[in-house]
Amino acid sequence: xxxxxxxxxxxxxxxxxxxxxxxxxxxxxxxxxxxxxxxxxxxxxxxxxxxxxxxxxxxxxxxxxxxxxxxxxxxxxxxxxxxxxxxxxxxxxxxxxxxxxxxxxxxxx
Amino acid sequence: xxxxxxxxxxxxxxxxxxxxxxxxxxxxxxxxxxxxxxxxxxxxxxxxxxxxxxxxxxxxxxxxxxxxxxxxxxxxxxxxxxxxxxxxxxxxxxxxxxxxxxxxxxxxxxxxx
Numbered sequence: 001x002x003x004x005x006x007x008x009x010x011x012x013x014x015x016x017x018x019x020x021x022x023x024x025x026x027x028x029x030x031x032x033x034x035x036x037x038x039x040x041x042x043x044x045x046x047x048x049x050x051x052x053x054x055x056x057x058x059x060x061x062x063x064x065x066x067x068x069x070x071x072x073x074x075x076x077x078x079x080x081x082x083x084x085x086x087x088x089x090x091x092x093x094x095x096x097x098x099x100x101x102x103x104x105x106x107x108x109x
Numbered sequence: 110x111x112x113x114x115x116x117x118x119x120x121x122x123x124x125x126x127x128x129x130x131x132x133x134x135x136x137x138x139x140x141x142x143x144x145x146x147x148x149x150x151x152x153x154x155x156x157x158x159x160x161x162x163x164x165x166x167x168x169x170x171x172x173x174x175x176x177x178x179x180x181x182x183x184x185x186x187x188x189x190x191x192x193x194x195x196x197x198x199x200x201x202x203x204x205x206x207x208x209x210x211x212x213x214x215x216x217x218x219x220x221x222x
Contacts (some may be wrong), residue, residue, distance in 0.1 A: 042115075042199055042213035043152075050208070088151060095140050095159065095207035099151040109208040 003027075006089055006100025013079055016109050021103040024072040029091035029098070032065050032072040037086045037102075046087075047074070061071060082108050112136050113198050115214035122190050122221055130185040130217045132200030138212070139205040141183045143175060146197040146216070158183060160205065187219075195221045 006023045013019060021030075032049055035043035047058050049065035049072060056063055063074045069078040072089055084107050113134045122128040132141065144152035156165045158177045166219045172194070174186040187194055200214040 009134075033210065035213075040197075040216070040218060041218045044213070045210050048210050086149065090211065092208055092211070095157070095203055095205070097142070097154075097201075097203075097207075097211055101151050102149070102150060 003043060004089060004091055004098050004100040006103060008103055009101065010106070011105040012106045012108065015079060015081060017079055019076040019079055019083070019105060021089075022071060023089035023091070023100045024071040025091055026070065027091070027093070027098075027100070028069040030069075030094035031091050032063070033090040033092060033097075034061075034063050034072070034074045035088045035090060037088065039085075043088060077103075079105075079107050081109055083107055111215070113200055113212050113214040115217050117199075117217060118215060119218050120220070122187075122219065124192065124221055125189045127217070128187050128190055130187075130198050130219070132180050132183045132185075132214055134200075134202045134212070135181070136202055136204075136212060137180060138202035140203045140207065141177065142199075142201040142203075142211075143173075143185050144199040144201065145194075146199055152199050155185070159204065169194055190219070191214070192207075192220045192221050195219055 034046045037043045047063040054065040060077045086102045091098045142157040143155045146152040155169045176184045197216045199216045201211045203211045
């Protein structure tokens, strides 16, 4: 079946640092979604990418849909304490959603 | 306003006692999903409805059942909860055709005692 490799598994960074995480797959996806999940809550959409090569920003967040349609990255600039949480990439093909394993982000003040 | 609503947010049930979790949506989406999520792991798909068509994942235990009486509501029934079923349960929706944002509820945290 389709699988996503998300890295890194976890990050412990200093407040103000930039963060980068990515997902790769051997399968092609039509859409890439990036979600953030706070403890005890459901995932919340950060950025949706719909076209190969698309680069989209949402405040301090920037994400790109890889040109091969098999990968995506998410960057967070100037991290702040409320960026703490788990970040999931999701590759979507029709109604099929494939989750990455998640990146746990911790921020030191 | 919340578009995918799960109730209750927290559920405590006894070992072996049937429990039902509910999900409702105001998006009129045809596809609804149920996921099980254990601590710091990715959500694991249990099953999904493609309109009225029920699609069970091959490794979903028989202990887990679902009902979808109409477009807006979907239920997850756990017939005999075991300690290993303690988890966060997430409901999500997408329109038919997908390839767009999936909307998640806030989840139900299930504790089995």
